[in-house]
Amino acid sequence: MDVTVPADGMQGHDCQKVSQVLARIGEKWSVLIIMFIVNKPRRFTEIKRAVNGISQRMLTLCLRGLERDGLIKRTVYQVMPPHVEYELTPLGHSLTQPVIALGTWAIEHLADIDAARSAFDAQDDNKGGKTPWQG
Template sequence: MSTTDEPAVSAGGCRPREVLDIVGDKWSLLVVRHLRDGPRRFTELKRGIDGISQRMLTVTLRSLERDGILTRTVHNVMPPNVSYELTPMGATLREATAHLLRWSSEHLALIDAARAEYDARTAQPGQLS
């Protein structure tokens, strides 16, 4: 038995990596974050997630729905509309990733400074990589 909190990896593959691939793409966590306060319509998500295209939002929502992270509800009104909401499993994902998203926001300025320093250092002629 391992003394760490990391899940065991079988010889046949790395199942935890499959899950990390699902939630670790560029947009999934942002979608989950925007659903934290309840159901949202597609247009609300599109407006709230800076830089996401309509196609990529559609692909991300379908993937999260397939994996049981959110539900899609079609409302029979005129005109029809669709809303998305986190499932109970999706809510636990939101809780688990809230610290990572907060850390990202809090350290953005430091990351920008580190990148600028690195780029300046590596752009100088005669420097070894």
């Protein structure tokens, strides 16, 4: 499989900044949030219900980070009670194709990954050792 990469690799680029951007985009919650708000603005509670397992605090932090990076826009409506919506910015929309591709890939390969993990864990159990992430 051929992959096109910049001719200079990472030379001349600020690797630390690129790493920060990739860390934001690669956060497990960010991908799910972007996938959920791609078609229309959503309220905080809608996002929380859709992104199963995320805490209110983590959702708040993730939304703030995405807003800080210019990927989402937060709109506050001055009604009683206050109404807040989150939507993708043009920059955020430019990210949807790769994010949706990544999310779709993960969904399509869950069974393969589960099988690989089970096989690996069974092989490791036979050796009597623990993997680094098992402590």
